[in-house]
Amino acid sequence: MRATAHTGRAPAPVLDAHQQVVVDHPGGPLLVLAGPGTGKTTTLVESVVERIERRGLAPSEVLVLTFSRKAAEELRTRIGARLGRTTTGVLASTFHAFCFALVRRFDDPELYADPPTLLSAPEHDVRLRELLQGGRETGRVEWPASVRPALATRGLAAELRGLIGRARSLGLDPADLVDAGLRHDRAEWVAAGQFFAESLEVLDQQHQLDYAELVHRATIVASDPVNRAVLRRELGFVAVDEYQDTDPAQVALLQALAGDGRDLLVVGDPDQSIYAFRGADVRGLLRFPAQFRTRSGQPAPSAALRSTRRFGSTLLAASRSVVRPLPVPGSLDHDTFLRFREPASVAPPYGDGRIEVRTFTSPAAEAEHIALLLRRAHLEEEVAWSQMAVLVRSGVQSIPRLQRALSAAGVPVEVAGDEVPLRAQPAVQTLLRVLRMAESVAAGRSRQADHRPPTSDHRPPLAPADVEALLTSPLAGLGPAAVRRLSRALRDRDRTEHEGRRPPLASAQLLAAAVTDPDMLAGLPRDAHGDAQRAYRIASLVGRAADRLAADVPVEDVLWEVWDGTDWPRRLQRSSEAAGATSRAAHRDLDAVVELFALAARAEQRHRHRGLGAFLDEVDAQQIPADTLAEQGVRGDAVRLLTAHRSKGLEWRVVVVAGVQEGSWPSVRRRGTLLGTDLLGPDGELPALPSVSELLTEERRLFYVAVTRAQQRLVVTAVRGAREAGEQPSRFLADLGVDVGEPEPRPRRPLSLRGLLSELRSRAEDTDDPELRVALARRIARLAGSGAVPAAEPTRWWGVAEPSGTDVPVRPAGEPVALSGSAVDTLEKCPLKWFLSREAGGEQQSTSAQGFGSIVHALAAAVLDGEVPAHADALLSELDRVWGELQFPVSWASAAERAEAGKALDRFIAWHAADRGRTPLGAEVGFEVEVPAGADSAVLRGSMDRVELDGDNRAVVVDLKTGKNAASAADVEQHAQLGVYQVAVRAGALDELAGRPVESGGAELVQLRAALKSGAKVQHQPAPGDDQPLPADAQLARAVVTIRDESFVARTGPICGHCDFRSCCPAQADGRTLLGEPDDAHGTGTGPDAP
Template sequence: MADGSGTRETAGTAETTGGRSRQDAMADAELRRRIGSSGTVDVRLDTGQDPAGAGPARRWDGLAGALVSGDPRVDHRLPYSVLGGPGTGKTSLLVDTVVNFLDSGGTADEVMVVAPSKEAAAALRDQITDVLRARDTYATTGTMVRSVHSWAFVYLRAVAQEDQTGRTAQPRLMTGAEHDLQIRTLLRGHAEDGTGQWPADIRPALPLVGFARQLRDLLLRAAERGVGAADLSELGARHHEPMWSAAGDFLREYGQIQALSATNNLNASELLHTTLAMLDDHPEVFDRHRGKIRLVLVDDAHNLDPASGRFISRFMVPGVRSLVAGDPDQCVFHFRGADETFLTGVAAVEDRRIVLSRSHRLPGDLVRAVNVLESRLPAHPTRVMLRDGGPDGPEGPEGPDGPDDGRAALAVRRSPSRTADTLTVTDEIRRAHVIDGVAWDDIAVIVRSTADIPVLRRALLSHGVPVKVDPTSVVLADQPLVRVILLALDALVRPLGGPEMQQLIESPIGGADPVMLRRVERAVAPVLTGTGMRAMDAVTAIVTGQATAEERERWTARFGPREHQVVERVSRVIEAGRAALEQKTSTSPVEAVLWAVWQAADLSTSLQVQALRGGTLGSQADRDLDAVMSLFDLAGDVVERTPTATLETFLEDVRSQELPTGGRDRRGVRPDAVEILPAHAAAGQEWDVVVVAGVQEDSWPAGPTVGGLFGQQELVDLVDRGIPPEIPVSRAAAALSEERRLFLLAVSRARLRTLVTAVDAAGDDTSVPSRFLDEIGGVAAADAAGSDAAADAETAAEAAEAAETTVAPALPRVLALEPLIAELRDVVCDENRAGHERDAAAHNLARLAEAGVYGADPDQWWGVAPPSTTGPAVAPPRGGAAPAVRISPTTLETLDDGCDTVAFLRGLTGGASTEAMKVGILIHAVAEGFATGLDYDDARDIVAAAVPYLVDGPAWTAAPLAESCLTAVDRLHTWILEREGLGRTVEVERTLERTIGTTDGGLPIVLAGRTDRVETDADGRTTVVDFKTGRTAKTKKEAAESRQLAAYQLLVDGEPGMTPDGAMLVYPRRETSTVTVLQQAAMGPDELEEFRALAVDAAARVTGPVFQATAEDCESSDYACLCPACRAGEQVI
């Protein structure tokens, strides 16, 4: 009952009779005539320009037209609802209502437009601004459009400002990342101090990030429902839920800490309840502000939580024009507390309901797909089935259904692999841009979760597609440029390690690549010979200013201009930051230091130029600039919150934030790039072309969300529905409906075309396409069968079940230059292809080369140019010495295994840094320490502390590795003590070197190696000991014939005062009770001469420049990918 009189609805049109004057009845009759007999609103685009020149004007009929125009005969004692599916014009109706209100003399201060999020508010604000921009006579200083939290903050701040008692502190809204950090910090204190009321079996989980996330989720759900600390504890005690009681105690302590900090920090959930309570306590302030509001409009009301609905309802009083728009079938934020109850409550009044059923965005196929999905959702009285837009529907460049290329507006593509799926997405986007002329920023890729974004982003960028990723999808500290800037700031407060300095030099700040960094290290290394100092340590000292002037001059003596430039760039940044840090100020130096570092890096201009040029590099530059701006925003927030914050505190704050957070968007235009975003972020947005990628059964639909450790969902059921937690509730159906609504939202974002992709790998049970693909797969078949726009949803669904969709080829061809050139080159070089095909490919390559396309000219192909040299591959001479071929005992051992290539490459690179190699370095260091006086207990402590940093696998593997290493230390210590009893002179890590011959070209061959341990008795008889830290050992025969041990004996033979007395391999880590020792007998003069000749021949094998590829057991080699004899290297070029 709207006014106490009888009401009825005729075809959705409000009709009121009885209890009113004759004049009112005549007015109602006129209004009914204008509304027409159908309550389904008809909206048309007027092809003429509106009076203000703002573009095509929309014309609304019926009740919608009366509300938009502000007809005085419309009763505004209760709010009106606007219901409609995707693209039916709900937002447009609100925009036109605002514009007409302002044209009629209203002001922005009298308008309250509410959106569920700041992103939705920004989009709605832009739409209104686009219309008002053409009106020269209109200007305003007010903000009409805000998110619901922004409106709540406005009124909460107004109350705080007008509070004469001074007891109300100015509110401050926290980000989700900051709230998460505060919770984790307090939990860490509970874990360390043993405080808090947590159950004993739960305490080990307190420091874990997942525990803090679940606790935060519970607190947010409680705050959204007005459940405070005492209420939560009481509910836990009443229903025997100890985690609720403990969370209530935690919330009480959290509130006490906030009170002690003298700040009024609020998260989004607390903000609304705090505002409502404050407005109740200060009704005079609220009434004064509410009295100014004459128009209240709410968009996407289905995404509001109950507290938001109560807040907005405060403004929808009799006499205020109020419209609430939404679609319950698009509510996809239940996990954040959203509830369509507010919308359905307003829409329950039937004579105040406006129904928009014609979609002006979606082509016919997509309209039918949406109806199919909606027909499978739980029924509700406010559902609106879509009608096809028809001739007045969306018009693309080539007509109402988009480009006339024979492609359907909705396509489903199944690929046999994830790679093929990624290429399918890439090809669709490139064809839409290149062939159909769709702008990059009018294309979007929607995925189920942020975890799916990186792979697609890399694929698109590699094919020349500029990409935009919402910053809220990536943690700020994980942004590449931010990570580098934080590293530069680290250099101001602590010494950087070698790997960290390497990362800084190879970053945009240093501007070096790995080759240039290697040149820097090689220039420094000869000067450090005999000092025991690593080249990277010297470079670090130069860059950070720790080197003296004399050391800097000596270490950089071999630098060229480019090497000097790289080092100076990083050094300049660190010096600028240090100078800013040393300035004495009364406030935090964080912002000043950050600005000094950024300015000295001199990246802003280059990034700005790249961003403005667009393309793939432009999209990355745009992303980097956004990340840096967010970092500055965070620095400002930290200083504002804690004026005395130190640089160390700021760095810890940034790195401690585990949740992505959006920055302040200052851009006036959208970047010209394809956006990749998770499905939830697509709410309220639209593009010309949309690809919904990776729709798999295991992720879409995802399984039902359980209450977790804290029973969050059980708390929601108890508070919202009165279901006690002890009653089992199945959430499978609700979860499936939520996932179907999310999929519906994703496929209804495109104006021209939507492509849905999935992986359907034969024989792979983990790659199953989603059931949703079968539901929408037959809409085209339904159309071919003759179903019209008003087809029954059941008919469409049956057709969907019977239809088949397209299966993509094994590896789709992508419409891009790189794969095109690759295919043409493959045809040209394939002698088995037909002659005319090779001629055509060569002709096309020539045309591309003439156009300047890189890679089309054969001169640019790898493997086509002649070798750069036919001489021996000899390392550059060191310290001015003459060129020589240098081999090591290890190289000779590798050659004995049969692979010349591995021996050569390992001599250059040293091999990959594996866990086994790192363990070996640690054990060798302990052995050296024992020989030079290292205490046994100290050695064990060092090993126990170092092992956790050596593991490459899961953290739990550190414990068994530590046990194995400590056992090796024990055995090694016992063995070395026994050897010391022999009375021999011991040397460790001694370098032995000897010229053993010359090559055919006259180059000397130098055998050189560093021994682990050399023992010499009083007669000069010398034994070489080589420690092996592997778990497996050679056989006695293999050790007796070992080329490595023989090489050591040959080196000893060349030392004055030494005679070879054999060599041994010592294994301290084998699964035996003692150290395993394998001997090689002393070699006589004839044996040594025979081995010297063998070593000279081996040296010729490792100087190349041509190496024999041998099909040995080397598939696990670090260099298998470079060897054509291995599967991994069958095609090197």
């Protein structure tokens, strides 16, 4: 694109001496080294102005190339403003846009009568998968046996795209790749070269190009002697920004355009070369002086910009510490490079700046503290939301989690739509669910008409969770409570209509059927009538879409039927015109829907009437975000949340670099591939594999980019958790020169209206001062009356409304309540946690810590059973045999925990061999026994780690513990699990094993990770005296009453520190209700027994 016309002229900026040297360069090639904030864009713009206004070049003789549309647009705007006149001849463009225009101009006019379709990376993956599938069926390409099992996978298509792209960036043809495979005995390259040639033929026939192929063809066009002469006559000055991001093909293109000593200005920073994974090669910058020589044959000169205006001395010093370990290239002028590496801070906009490094006990604590510091910066320091950013290493892993946390805390957050795959966008997921339902309905109708059974390739219907997600989406507008009412009404009617003839269907199954059969929603009870009407509209929409599919209309038309079939588009449009978070979410959804329609249109253009199934497969196959060439603008006043890669070239007053963890940043694992993409070098040779040091250098550059985005305040965060969790801060944090304090837990109160409400309620409840309580109540009433905090309305508070109930008891009446020792313990500490984990199915997956305990327990039982000798060598050999089954996030955590397991087994052996005057009776002894529990009864079930008989033939139950924290003496006396074991022994649980009735001789904990000089720490719970009750008797009675009454209240205590349900707990300040209310409309419980 060309720069647009301007009225008036922007004043010339004041350049420093180093910038002026660049602008005054008399001509020929020049390399400019420019670090963060040194004014490289200003220098480049002024160099263009110099050529046009003082050296007589026509605007059409100037070409400026960069790597993003946003950067190109900024250059066009600034050049036009400086010249102050119509400058349609100045071309400021991305490399790919310029290549596209070049190919269309010089190549066969009949071939490009219509512009070719440029495939984004996700689209290219899909096309390659389709070609692989076709090749498998025809057998045209002979893939080696090592690759054949992966031919149907998405991963291989992505690897092929990477290998083909690398070959093209190196200037290699398919035959060159085949030859490289033959020379280096790599059969996969031979097959890939053959596939490469075939894919080019097919894509040419379909008028499609990927970006690597586009640059390759543009280079061929520009290198033609006739075309090269034309282009060099037309171009008097070429400038390139971000030169460190070029690949060999782009360097070859520049050689054709401006080689042989012509006027060429390139600006770059080798320390910010972070796109090697996309083919960028920093060696292009390092070799520039030798590759682009002057007319006299001398190496091109270089210059350095030495004044940074982005940040002050504190931030500058930290950035210098980060970059200092990077190597000093020998191919550049040594003095120039050293001057580039040591810039001075000149007139920073916010003083010296400040830097903080903070660690947290968990990812949740990290996210909540980030939200807190952003809110404080906005409220207390008056930093605009748009002047703050949160940067992460991996968008897929970190952005969704942080986006949820920031939004929940009331922080407006903006995530570029192309940071996440299209298929992961919420609005797209909603539309795709309807399309899948319609496809299922249409296929069912067709089979029914033809009396055909489902085929093996029939797409399964939506899972119940997807059906519920669709009904609670903005398209349908039902809330979770409405879905439950509707499910209950359908289940009740099904039970009534089919009683005695078949068992009632599950409510989820009925709900899924109703959404595809509107007739099922007729005649429901009055209380579900409104819910049924909304569901009926969705079911009708699915039916209409199925009708369109049956009529064989294009996918784009079916998609329009779904999109336009409700008032959702109108609601989104209205929301987009509002302000705040609602507007941002609406814009995000509208952008995603537009991209989905564009993808459907492109799919139809490529393949007429491919069908909905193929389109859904294509969307599902898009595992990566779209190319940044299609990047979308940022709207409104919001915090940017983006990857460090996307942050290059941007700046904010406050920057948080989050999740800087060892093992992920830096990630120094060599990213090997099945096809060996990283092994392909220039001319098809095999380069040396990158060393750990080289991988670390790439990661350090990325960290350097991240920490140099801040103008005023830089905050770097990490998690320092338990060693077995593998969460440790990155080694890079030490380079910042800032002391790192102890890891911080989750904040006590959020800095929000919700947090204020929680504080007011807590103070009002705790105070004994009646005047203070009235004053606090008045403030709560003021919040409630404002309408801004719905949770301040007392009728919404937990415990005010009547407890919810059900016709089906948690445990059948008239039958003993089944309990285990751990269940009684949890019910004592927090009934709500017991219910959520045991009854609601919210228990988290097993962790490496649980696996650690399971292995140690199993080996201890094997020793007692005689399966493994009680010797360290034998036990450690068995430990090593099974240790690899455990999953750890990083290898060092596995090694550390393996060492701890060895120590625990050593302590077990010492304890096992000690003479305690007791005889082993059994290990892993299972039991089930009915016992009285107050006025009720319970069935106790469980397994005892070890049982021994003491000198009085009483049973002593041993519980082996592998946790890090031992119980206190007072806790052992009241230990519910040990007490339940003793109650079970008293009730005869071990009589059959012992061959006679046995009494309890007490129970004990053996702490295998709490060392004493004598070995493992043993904590004993004594047996009760004659006719004396155990503490567990009362605990059992209370547990049974709790379950019978269904009084599952939340209780605070030490258990809260590692509870999986803290975020939805009414007894916690950071707990939220599940009512789906936005922002500050969350209820807050207080006190030790908040219901």
